[in-house]
Amino acid sequence: MNAAAPALMTSTEMMLWSAAAGALGLVVLLALADAFYSRSRAAWHTLAYLAFCWLVVLLLCGLPGELWPAAIEPLRIAQILIGPFGAAIGSVGASEWLSAHQRDRLMKVSLLAMTLVCITGGPLCLLLPPQWALPVSAALAIANLSVVLWLSVRATQLGDRLAWGLALGCLLTLPAQIGLYALALNPTRLALLAQAGVALAALLSVVITAAMLWLRNRQIRQMMDGDVSRRDPITQLYDGVAMVQKIIRAQRRRLRTRRDGALMAVLLFEPEALLPQIGQAGLNDIYIQLARRMQRHTGAVNPAGRYYDRCFVVLLETMHSPRWIRTLGLRVASSLRRPMDVTALGGQRIRVNPDIAVGIVHLSVAGKDVAQLLHEAQSVAQAARAMRSRAAMLDPETRIAVPVEHAELGSSWRALRNATPQTPTRPKTSSPKAPRAGRHRHKPA
Structure with a gap:
């Protein structure tokens, strides 16, 4: 040169x-x-x-x-x-x-x-x-x-x-x-x-x-x-109050940015049934493992919290496409359902299959009350308990909880918003109420 x-x-x-x-x-x-x-x-x-x-x-x-x-x-x-x-x-x-x-x-x-x-x-x-x-x-x-x-x-x-x-x-x-x-x-x-x-x-x-x-x-x-000191002393996640504040701020930003996201609720059913075998310490270990698995898939940029003792919520403030809702819901549900090893009251390690379900609610620029969003997400998670994938979301047209793998999400956020009714309605469930017993199974590890 x-x-x-x-x-x-x-x-x-x-x-x-x-x-x-x-x-x-x-x-x-x-x-x-x-x-x-x-x-x-x-x-x-x-x-x-x-x-x-x-x-x-x-x-x-x-x-x-x-x-x-x-x-x-x-x-x-x-x-x-x-x-x-x-x-x-x-x-x-x-x-x-x-x-x-x-x-x-x-x-x-x-x-x-x-x-x-x-x-x-x-x-x-x-x-x-x-x-x-x-x-x-x-x-x-x-x-x-x-x-x-x-x-x-x-x-x-x-x-x-x-x-x-x-x-x-x-x-x-x-x-x-x-x-x-x-x-x-x-x-x-x-x-x-x-x-x-x-x-x-x-x-x-x-x-x-x-x-x-x-x-x-x-x-x-x-x-x-899980070594960060957050608000919840067990799972190290945000507590319910902090999550509500984050959702409120996210909804305010959404009015400015015109972006779409989702709110995910994860429910653990009948944890008290495990207390005679593993005690409170073992149950806390289950909560910690569930929180870690959930965050591995939702990522550090999406705030996760423990809304109450057996309910976790994740704020997915922005997502690049509606189909990512389906992918993420199935990944989280599949990961959380995998067996986990905990210590029983007798000191031996036993394997537990958590009874969980995932509910997802679409967040758009249309303003909704935070309490309504959290109620919808938990209702959808309740309905997902009777579904094979254990992950559900509201159908945008019928407002019925359907498995995420069968949800009609469309090819863009605009198509999904256009399919959503303008007047909010209470979510319905398309599945019968799940039985209350026989969901937790454990065996020696």
Whole structure:
């Protein structure tokens, strides 16, 4: 390549960028320690993203070229490739971080499209004339960052408070990335004060983004391990009052965002029948296991609570398609019905089949009283007890509880809303009342 090489660094500039690279390297080392400690996939993704951010700063600021002048050509190629590849990793991580596959089709499609564009566009930049290769690579990386910033702000409007931190990190990354590419493209170097501003913006953006990634990973780990101190002392979920407040706030946001979601209720039937065998401690263990299984499928971004002793509720504030209601309902019902091992009063481990049912109510822009929504969800769950899949929802036309696998959900939220009557009616059940006995079965493990 014959692109003009940047001017040599002064000693002050060398000190500035060496300090910035060292500070960013410390963040990467902390992420490496967290990945080894937690051993989770999300932590390794965080490490990969932060390592790429460190490489982007290191390559674009020109520090490696000062240390290894003979490697100018390979470093120039690395400058062209590192931006789009780092942006692709960022898009994949942002998609998981925002739970785009669950909450919003636009998020999912946009991030997937930008990932594919960056992965394919980066190597293609090498085929361009030398004077255009790095500018086009920069345009790909900055365009991807702009999309992630926009979708982070969109996630905040859908009720994700942590997304504000990610949006702030992206907002600081934008001038940092522009400044770094200006350094790589400008043969005369920027003023020292401007370089210090770019270095500070890069450091702050990486620190804030790393903090948000760590907070989400911690939230997921606590959800999976059940070691977070919430309101309910047994299941570590929100209590009924907190869930009612969250549903009220979600309904207010829904009037502004015009988005659709769902409210899920999970009922455990006749838990008192197990008390003679396992006692209250064993019953509490069942509640804890049910809460963990439920949250594995509903995710950390969807608030889950214990409405009362044997009723759990999950607020699915946004979902990308109506058919996801069917998928999620069947997954949760299937997971919660699996046998679980608990300790009996005699100390031996026994296997229990929980008698559960799942009821789902569609949430649209039409305002409904929270008490009515919770009543409908529990009524549908009661009806689901007599169904084979143990998961039900209200038919949008007849307002009768039907198995989710047979519900006519349509191809879009608009079709589902158009099929729903405008005047609310009390839910009906299409199945006879379930028997009261013989639902819990246990055997030695």
